Amino acid sequence: MQKPEERNETIITEFTLHGFGDLRDLQIPLFVVFLVIYIMTIVGNLIIVVLVVRVQHLHTPMYFFLGNLSCLEICYSSTILPRMLASFLTQNQAVSIYSCFLQLWAFAVFAAVECYLLAAMSYDRYLAICRPLYYSTLMNLKICLRLVAGSWIGSFVINTASFLFISQLSFCGHNVIEHFFCDFTPLINLACSGAQQVKLVSAILASFATLPPFILTVTSYVYIIAAILRIPSATGRQKTFSTCSAHLIVVTIFYGTLTIVYVLPDTNELKELNKVFSVFYTILTPLVNPLIYSLRNKEVKEALRKSGSQFCNSHKSALTSCFQIL
């Protein structure tokens, strides 16, 4: 392995994020589209958080997890979208090596917490559907808090360990990242040496972070679906399934696109397609989660309707009293 000095190349301190390629004419339309997506993501998830905190009958483990997931989605999309919007607007694609590392680390931490929270949510549904008699002893506020705290700590430790390896890499020569954010593979491929070892170590650490929650999620759903199929009446089946269908959709989209991008081999033909799939799990999942939950979940829909009419009523009376004073 050659040292960078021997190759007579300067050490890189800055990367160029290639974004979606040379779409010069599309910069402004893309800016508008992603700005709308970002605003909708923040507003949608904030509404869920406010509902979960304020509406009394949503004070159950399932909705606590949902509220926490929405908080997470806000952080998660904020690691990627603001930077992307700025580069659409200013056409400045340069990013320092430190902010690139920081983005990769923050994104990885949030993504792993998402895996754990989704797993905790499917375990919660498993207990509610398959162990209804023990549900309240096996899943209470204290256990919820522990699961949420454990998700954050576990993700932080694993990703920071893997980050320590990545930060040992040096970069020289080519500095264009063929992606819209500092993702693992495009970044590692630019390292002048040691990329293979770091890839191996990170893959092992990443499987610690993602395999246990993935297996837990799949196992929970196997049991849930088996239990639902055993329910004799069709309406009973439908009713039980409706309590977890929104979550099942979210889990499938998240793991599906994540697998396509990180598990399938990184060939040239897949490169452009990978960018498209990355848009799904980085940008669209945080946007669609609140939509799926508010459209598919009766309790959330009901709470939303009530709070909406309450809000209108209180403002109506404020407005009328204004007019009366005038």
Ligand SMILES: *[C@@H]1O[C@H](CO)[C@@H](O)[C@H](O)[C@H]1NC(C)=O
């Ligand atoms: C997150 O979860 C904890 C415990 O499960 C809960 O007390 C808290 O209210 C949740 N936060 C939100 C915003 O839902």
